[in-house]
Amino acid sequence: MTTLKKVAEHTGLSIKTISRVVNNDPNVNAQTRQIVMDAIREVGYRPNAAARHIRNRRSHTLGLITDEVATNPFAVNIIKGAQECASEHNMMLLIAVTSGDVERTAAVVETMLERQVEGVMYASWYHRAVTLPDNIYEAPTVLVDCFVEDHRLPSVVPDEFDGGFRATEILIQKGHQRIGLINLPLEVPAGRGRLAGYRQALQHYHIPFDADLVRTNATGQADAGYAEACALIDVANPPSAIFCGNDRTAMGAYDALKERGIRIPQDMALIGFDNQDFIAAYLRPPLSTMALPHYEMGRWAVEHLLNPPQSAAPIEAMLHCPYIQRASV
Amino acid sequence: MTTLKKVAEHTGLSIKTISRVVNNDPNVNAQTRQIVMDAIREVGYRPNAAARHIRNRRSHTLGLITDEVATNPFAVNIIKGAQECASEHNMMLLIAVTSGDVERTAAVVETMLERQVEGVMYASWYHRAVTLPDNIYEAPTVLVDCFVEDHRLPSVVPDEFDGGFRATEILIQKGHQRIGLINLPLEVPAGRGRLAGYRQALQHYHIPFDADLVRTNATGQADAGYAEACALIDVANPPSAIFCGNDRTAMGAYDALKERGIRIPQDMALIGFDNQDFIAAYLRPPLSTMALPHYEMGRWAVEHLLNPPQSAAPIEAMLHCPYIQRASV
DNA sequence: CTGTTAGCGCGTTCAT
DNA sequence: ATGAACGCGCTAACAG
Numbered sequence: 001m002t003t004l005k006k007v008a009e010h011t012g013l014s015i016k017t018i019s020r021v022v023n024n025d026p027n028v029n030a031q032t033r034q035i036v037m038d039a040i041r042e043v044g045y046r047p048n049a050a051a052r053h054i055r056n057r058r059s060h061t062l063g064l065i066t067d068e069v070a071t072n073p074f075a076v077n078i079i080k081g082a083q084e085c086a087s088e089h090n091m092m093l094l095i096a097v098t099s100g101d102v103e104r105t106a107a108v109v110e111t112m113l114e115r116q117v118e119g120v121m122y123a124s125w126y127h128r129a130v131t132l133p134d135n136i137y138e139a140p141t142v143l144v145d146c147f148v149e150d151h152r153l154p155s156v157v158p159d160e161f162d163g164g165f166r167a168t169e170i171l172i173q174k175g176h177q178r179i180g181l182i183n184l185p186l187e188v189p190a191g192r193g194r195l196a197g198y199r200q201a202l203q204h205y206h207i208p209f210d211a212d213l214v215r216t217n218a219t220g221q222a223d224a225g226y227a228e229a230c231a232l233i234d235v236a237n238p239p240s241a242i243f244c245g246n247d248r249t250a251m252g253a254y255d256a257l258k259e260r261g262i263r264i265p266q267d268m269a270l271i272g273f274d275n276q277d278f279i280a281a282y283l284r285p286p287l288s289t290m291a292l293p294h295y296e297m298g299r300w301a302v303e304h305l306l307n308p309p310q311s312a313a314p315i316e317a318m319l320h321c322p323y324i325q326r327a328s329v
Numbered sequence: 330m331t332t333l334k335k336v337a338e339h340t341g342l343s344i345k346t347i348s349r350v351v352n353n354d355p356n357v358n359a360q361t362r363q364i365v366m367d368a369i370r371e372v373g374y375r376p377n378a379a380a381r382h383i384r385n386r387r388s389h390t391l392g393l394i395t396d397e398v399a400t401n402p403f404a405v406n407i408i409k410g411a412q413e414c415a416s417e418h419n420m421m422l423l424i425a426v427t428s429g430d431v432e433r434t435a436a437v438v439e440t441m442l443e444r445q446v447e448g449v450m451y452a453s454w455y456h457r458a459v460t461l462p463d464n465i466y467e468a469p470t471v472l473v474d475c476f477v478e479d480h481r482l483p484s485v486v487p488d489e490f491d492g493g494f495r496a497t498e499i500l501i502q503k504g505h506q507r508i509g510l511i512n513l514p515l516e517v518p519a520g521r522g523r524l525a526g527y528r529q530a531l532q533h534y535h536i537p538f539d540a541d542l543v544r545t546n547a548t549g550q551a552d553a554g555y556a557e558a559c560a561l562i563d564v565a566n567p568p569s570a571i572f573c574g575n576d577r578t579a580m581g582a583y584d585a586l587k588e589r590g591i592r593i594p595q596d597m598a599l600i601g602f603d604n605q606d607f608i609a610a611y612l613r614p615p616l617s618t619m620a621l622p623h624y625e626m627g628r629w630a631v632e633h634l635l636n637p638p639q640s641a642a643p644i645e646a647m648l649h650c651p652y653i654q655r656a657s658v
Numbered sequence: 659c660t661g662t663t664a665g666c667g668c669g670t671t672c673a674t
Numbered sequence: 675a676t677g678a679a680c681g682c683g684c685t686a687a688c689a690g
Binding site (some may be wrong): 013014015016017020027028029032051054055056057 | 675676677678681682683684
Binding site for chain 2 (some may be wrong): 001048051053057059076079080083084087092093094097108110111113114115116221222223226248251252255258276279282284
């Protein structure tokens with residue numbers, strides 16, 4: 001290993017002078033600096049981050065724990081957002097996957113704490129309440145796409161209500177008056193929030209709410225989406241547009257409509273939610289949908305960790321879900 | 330911060346004795362050990378990984394650099410495989426995304442080197458040749474799902490040839506004699522390897538090769554897959570089965586077949602490649618396909634870093650692509 | 659079985 | 675502008 005000492009011996013200067021040069025201390029003679037720089041290149045010196053960490057008491061490290069996100073294509077942009085933001089702030093990311101297991105999470109947090117991470121993020125692959133081990137409170141923490149029941153930890157999640165409202169509004173503004181909803185189960189925030197947004201939009205535009213037009217995709221999968229779409233088509237007074245609780249539901253709905261020769265969007269408009277990679281864009285016609293702000297949540301989390309607000313109560317940030325216009329509306 | 334010293338003062342013992350307990354040194358009196366353990370709990374001592382790193386000269390850290398994999402749902406299982414394997418070996422993963430930019434990669438490698446990573450992995454989101462900065466040679470490195478032209482670095486990639494061979498063989502064993510191929514471009518290893526496997530299988534089973542049955546999906550996307558499938562259906566003597574170079578191609582082919590009322594798999598068998606999340610399983614009927622061993626490549630890379638073979642020449646490992654049987658064959 | 663000494667690579671005193 | 679000495683938290687080597 002090449003150390004400051006090596007460079008010092010190589011130049012006949014003191015360790016401290018080398019250190020000054022490495023750290024851009026102005027109190028160094030220009031000539032000396034040049035000599036040192038040359039020597040550094042020559043011997044191939046590289047600072048030792050661990051030693052610096054010990055002295056400066058800063059690890060320049062953030063931990064990112066995920067239940068399954070690293071393994072779930074769905075939410076992987078959280079990693080990208082966090083990583084890029086961290087990198088802009090000279091921080092590195094330590095990652096770990098826990099499969100949501102609390103004990104495993106505790107162990108992972110423990111090792112991160114031993115490494116003196118300056119903050120930890122816990123990310124879920126879908127918006128939900130999570131159970132976390134106690135030791136996570138020992139580090140500054142931000143929850144990404146999830147929250148704890150008692151809201152003792154700051155978190156950043158998608159604004160489901162607003163997304164539901166705007167998805168419905170887009171359909172209304174296209175002239176639709178009967179709008180079906182194939183919702184996600186009410187057990188998840190996405191289901192509750194999007195439904196509430198849907199109802200609010202209806203009310204705002206003076207369109208009566210019709211319970212026959214609201215169905216639930218219990219599994220969130222494409223096959224159930226197919227079944228619910230069929231049911232929706234078969235009601236007495238069928239809708240002219242369907243707001244699908246997620247893109248997989250829409251994927252199933254596409255099949256149902258195509259089988260019956262119902263054209264999208266001419267005969268039936270469809271709007272999805274999630275902007276799920278490799279589905280939304282590749283469906284035929286490409287699916288218009290509300291995007292989940294994964295990348296932005298990742299960034300927000302790092303930003304918040306590096307720049308915590310003074311406020312006493314932990315924040316719950318709700319990020320905007322942008323509309324991705326394609327060809328199904 | 331709680332240090333060994335604190336615990337030592339708390340117990341009246343020497344620092345070294347505390348250290349022994351923490352490190353499970355057998356040379357400690359059982360009673361002393363108990364006293365120390367209690368004290369550790371009481372003062373909330375936690376070892377400092379950076380200090381250990383300096384002393385032991387081991388960082389217990391591996392770097393994972395990705396061009397876009399962290400951001401690309403497609404290959405994210407590389408992370409999961411690497412992470413799990415690392416974790417089993419008491420190592421943590423430092424990750425970085427470089428978007429394939431060589432200078433950025435050089436900078437990232439530099440910071441990883443400063444942190445004395447014990448190895449670095451460079452992962453690509455699809456099998457291809459990559460250009461890497463010189464400093465990557467300063468750390469033990471494994472390339473994942475990619476390789477350098479001169480093969481100076483060990484790498485692990487999918488066995489494209491074998492996958493192509495077996496995909497074709499599966500179709501043949503189902504009784505098909507005329508088998509179409511919508512291949513990926515020959516510029517990528519996947520295109521070359523899968524085509525070679527296809528031809529080899531044909532030859533092995535004494536089925537003549539017919540150039541009319543081989544088409545190329547230039548973009549690898551679903552819409553081009555649709556077009557090529559249409560073309561294949563329209564040849565004079567059409568195939569009874571199609572081997573699609575990737576699942577997105579198959580996704581497009583599904584649309585082409587459905588439009589024409591051709592049933593899958595009764596009228597036309599379809600086999601994909603990649604086992605792409607949220608596509609293969611959700612297509613109707615679910616797509617039978619060859620899975621890319623992303624998870625396994627991630628594991629292999631860590632294993633190789635932690636347990637490098639003695640051989641002089643860098644290995645290029647080719648991992649098996651398992652057949653995922655669903656309902657399209 | 660336990661403690662002392664030394665030193666990992668670095669940066670902060672405080673001198674010179 | 676430069677350097678000597680000390681200490682960060684930890685462990686290896688060597689006493690005792």
